[in-house]
Amino acid sequence: MLIACVAYQNGRKVADIPIADISEFVRRPDALVWVALADPTPEEIEQMAFEFGLHPLAVEDARKGHQRPKIEEYDDSLFAVLHAVESVPGQTDGEFAVGEVDIFAGPNYILTIRPGSMQGFADVRTRCEHEPELLIHGSGYVMYAVMDAVVDRYFPILDDLESSLEQTESRLFDGSSTRSRIEELYDLKRRLMKLKHAVAPLMESVGKLYGGRVPHLCIGTQEYFRDVYDHLTRINGAIENIREMHATAITVNIALISLSESEVTKRLAAWGALITVPTLIAGIYGMNFANMPELHWAHGYPFALALMTIVDAVLFWRFRRAKWV
Amino acid sequence: MLIACVAYQNGRKVADIPIADISEFVRRPDALVWVALADPTPEEIEQMAFEFGLHPLAVEDARKGHQRPKIEEYDDSLFAVLHAVESVPGQTDGEFAVGEVDIFAGPNYILTIRPGSMQGFADVRTRCEHEPELLIHGSGYVMYAVMDAVVDRYFPILDDLESSLEQTESRLFDGSSTRSRIEELYDLKRRLMKLKHAVAPLMESVGKLYGGRVPHLCIGTQEYFRDVYDHLTRINGAIENIREMHATAITVNIALISLSESEVTKRLAAWGALITVPTLIAGIYGMNFANMPELHWAHGYPFALALMTIVDAVLFWRFRRAKWV
């Protein structure tokens, strides 16, 4: 579905143009054609490939989808795949969906395709159109603006992960190391790996867009790409941090389970003693010896019950002191 | 066994040629001889080595087999070893077989050998013959096409591994952390390492076929090899992801076993109490004191039984509330 197809000249919008005119505008100097597609049909992709003269391998990647984040150089154009993350509305467990954003950028054009990605880039376009002094940098700047928008959406997901970890941490130590705590930890790891999968390969690719030899498109906008790289490094560092704390949390959880098992064993043994010791006393007074003085005492029976109670009380007091019960 | 021996000129098939003519065709400019062998005899390999002038060390590797994936440069020719994976028909546990594919590529020839690899490359040949505008790139393009076919077969194996992990994950938390779950996890790891063994060294080697200085054969087809590299990176990233989740799953499994042990201990202790407490009461009324009023009550016996029942009922209710039984 075509979202927008706009031509710019010297950083200023000229007009919405029909697709068929793209190839003509692209040839003009200082022009910029910026096309946005969402959930495109194969035919739309074919048409774009023809109008912009896109490389067949890049087109195939865009058509097949399920790519990992990457930025590839084809002669004087770039092909970027990004993972767009979006928290699933109506779900509160921090789950998020991962969509794909493909960017084709040439000297005079930029084409963004989002198959299965919910959020668009209308706000990016609006902001760019308000800053003609930046838009004049051309397709490199637009590419930066779109990438920056995608990367900015990683931060709330990261915050979710961090607060999940903190929640699990705080619950770990209030004694509730139950099955659901372990499930939470596993789920946190799964979400973490999903975000890492979006961030790490992209970081590697963006690192080649500034400093040293860079693609021709990025020459005037290196500092902007370094900014994106810096954001990705920050996210990646935070992910690594969560990952390491997560590993410690799981190990600590195992230690806590072992410890609580050990405590339960002691508690059970204490209660067991409180039952078996009076049983022994009862057994003794159940013996059938002809000559057992206590049996004939007037208060023999209350004495035996009292004996049981006192022994248990002493035991209970000692177990309590040792923190076993 | 010779599968095919075909000569091409400018990207178009000329003829099936006898082996003896190979050395003649190879000398013509713009010619390409493409030979495919399956389970070759040592004599066949010797003959090919002679016709194409292959390097003795590469020939020895092809003859001995059991190589790890690699791409080696000998003067102006390349020798590649790939691991071909194929799911074993009739087996449903995700097990797969690993065969070997050897590719000798020179300026005017390409020789593929598959010792112990079931699937052939007839479809690759057919596709190449339908695209003479690509086949004109020569042996570098054919080499790409064969490698691409081998690598494409890794994806279904990877999908199997991913669904194995997901299955094990979902079963982990429904409480069935039994011996077979652990066996599954071990088996998953073994299969994962087998695939990694095929992918990781190849990725490293393919990475040298594009960008910077590349072998002469690959000069016009760098973008294609980058595409193969990209596929391998994707598979490798997925393998690393599974590996990390797998490690977490094993640790989580240990935690779950400990936890369930702890739960079992509590349950057993609860049931133990339900037996030993009435035993104590019975012991008390089995004492032989001369003067025990209850013994002479008309309903002393039912009273004792009722006492046991009530005490157990109270205990049971408390254990249930504490989720011990």
Place this chain on the structure above:
Amino acid sequence: MLIACVAYQNGRKVADIPIADISEFVRRPDALVWVALADPTPEEIEQMAFEFGLHPLAVEDARKGHQRPKIEEYDDSLFAVLHAVESVPGQTDGEFAVGEVDIFAGPNYILTIRPGSMQGFADVRTRCEHEPELLIHGSGYVMYAVMDAVVDRYFPILDDLESSLEQTESRLFDGSSTRSRIEELYDLKRRLMKLKHAVAPLMESVGKLYGGRVPHLCIGTQEYFRDVYDHLTRINGAIENIREMHATAITVNIALISLSESEVTKRLAAWGALITVPTLIAGIYGMNFANMPELHWAHGYPFALALMTIVDAVLFWRFRRAKWV
């Protein structure tokens, strides 16, 4: 809030100058304007950006905060973000706060901003003003002096972490592997990661300020930045060391918990035997056989009690010898 705005000439203080005069002073050769801001308002930052001609991306980072440590080059100026650590007064558990310090350094100016960082750099300024032969090196030297001051504050935090580890170590082996020990270990890890987060990225960035190609500002002061780098390497090495010992400590803790569980089990079983064996004896003499000689002995009852005591004494002696009780 403006802390200070001072102009220097050839390493000597000229005067406190109003903000509006900055841009004039900056243009003079051999001049140096050194401005310090604490918790600045957005307007103050705007004003500084205007006076010094700071790069918009750097200004945005300073305004938004929550950056990871980094040093970025913008043409002939540098923008550095550092994490300032400070132990929280009144807290004794080694907890520390992390603030941020931003440094903008150009050929003739230095601007330090500390949003949410408690300790200032008045002492650094005083020291610099007493060493005009060093201050003459210009903004590079002042940047070094501020960074050195920030990094020096990491050492007491590191010492805290090391003594925390040692304390936990020594307590681990005196038998008190309790829940609080595990909490301590987890907390230590959390603090360790917080410090690592401040140190590791900074180390990486400072490593680019000496040797090989360095930013223009640092040319005369490379050895000083190497000194900062050396300090950071030392801290980082110590962090890695603590991290590894910490991992070993956690594993050892789990082993100790298992071991102590095993010891408790043995102890409980021993005490259990001391109760159940006499119960068996009592049971035997509670049997109702018509013909049980002991029952009719004059001292049958004391005999039975003595038997119980002797058997228990023997058992106790053997358990004690086996270190079970």
Place this chain on the structure above:
Amino acid sequence: MLIACVAYQNGRKVADIPIADISEFVRRPDALVWVALADPTPEEIEQMAFEFGLHPLAVEDARKGHQRPKIEEYDDSLFAVLHAVESVPGQTDGEFAVGEVDIFAGPNYILTIRPGSMQGFADVRTRCEHEPELLIHGSGYVMYAVMDAVVDRYFPILDDLESSLEQTESRLFDGSSTRSRIEELYDLKRRLMKLKHAVAPLMESVGKLYGGRVPHLCIGTQEYFRDVYDHLTRINGAIENIREMHATAITVNIALISLSESEVTKRLAAWGALITVPTLIAGIYGMNFANMPELHWAHGYPFALALMTIVDAVLFWRFRRAKWV
């Protein structure tokens, strides 16, 4: 002990020569002197150092032994240390011995020393003498041949390790996770590290003998050294693979031990219930109430025994259904 001292000219054997003539032959163009020593005395090493003009630091390493594998360049000569592995005859547990092989290679000479290494290189010499067209490459080729022979002996050791792992794997899951299984796993790791110790540093060193700038000696034989490197990479990859599976196996073993402990606990509890429940019934009928109808039934006693049996049968059936006994 001198094994052999032979002079070659243009790839063909000239004569066995006395040690004193070495220095003369070495000076001739196209000559090659190949000396083999086994368990040499310090005097023999001294003599060789004098005849060949070996570097004092290399000579000291050869004399002291206990080096790690390495290849060092001294001007135009090379000094290589390799670890030779040999399975200990008469031992069946996969244990192997590690000896040392020192190679001094100069433009016209090669000297191999094997202190404490059992197997010699007579076969290597024989093979080289049968291939004068290869031997003409000089000392570089001989060095390759000796290294290739040493590395080829790693493969059977690696096979032993792989089959040890497989054996342990298969036994892990047939339930016999006993002490000896853990000992086997530890021993496997120890042997693995011993082999890794021989392979990894050598691989690193051999990697510098081909591609890019290589020592003068290796210029015509680069492809051969790449072949050795390839073998080492293969072994190293397999070692890494075993290492990772080994780590998984240990973790899995711990999980299995926990699981079996949990199963044992359940089994014991079940049997305990089968004993304590009839004990409770016996206790009830041991009570001394005056009015207990069952006691006066004609078949009261068989009734009680039957009650015990029936209750136990029901319990047994339920435990069996739950797979507890």
Place this chain on the structure above:
Amino acid sequence: MLIACVAYQNGRKVADIPIADISEFVRRPDALVWVALADPTPEEIEQMAFEFGLHPLAVEDARKGHQRPKIEEYDDSLFAVLHAVESVPGQTDGEFAVGEVDIFAGPNYILTIRPGSMQGFADVRTRCEHEPELLIHGSGYVMYAVMDAVVDRYFPILDDLESSLEQTESRLFDGSSTRSRIEELYDLKRRLMKLKHAVAPLMESVGKLYGGRVPHLCIGTQEYFRDVYDHLTRINGAIENIREMHATAITVNIALISLSESEVTKRLAAWGALITVPTLIAGIYGMNFANMPELHWAHGYPFALALMTIVDAVLFWRFRRAKWV
């Protein structure tokens, strides 16, 4: 404290000279002044800094101490910090102390300072004075000689660590996995990290003293520094090896503890059964049924006792066969 201050000319000792003359001698060509200080006062360090013209940052490091091992280049001079290890006399648990050795080396001078390091370098000086043909290489050679002496002292410590590991290993499997075994493992790790801390950073620094661009001082003595590097690599490799085996040993220890817990549980359960089963029999014959034939048998009581004994004997035999007792 000044240990020695000697001037050399062309590799031969000229005279012990007073400190005040140092600056004069240092200016002569082919001269070498070698000064050794132990536990110097700040004044002595000041004096040396003045006489040799040492860099302030290096002097400050020497004065403050607690540096990590490093080698820094200041113009044409080098500053090296090494960790000197020495086993503590009178202690047999393998504990060792770490002291510091600072080396200042310039074109014509060498200054060694050992604050808090017990062993001196008198033997190094003696050896150097006996080899004027090596000492003529100047300060680079002396620096090598001192470093070599420091590094050689690492080997006995490493041997201690290796024999500690072996001892712990052998004790692990003879069943004594007690608390002290875990303490030993923790202590071994601590000592290992201490040695690694001395070795790893030094190795990194020494690696820059040979091959490629090296400091001017080391140009004629590169092969000697490569020798030191080789020693350090060997130690580092051994440390890594111990580290990995140590990790395996801890995991194996946990497995053994779990296993022995499981064995203890079985043993206890077996003994428990041997007590509770006769208790059940006693309970049965303690029932008060009017009509229990056995009670009236002449040998009813011995029969009951025999029954208990036989049942226990059968149980014991079965438990023994199952290796439970």
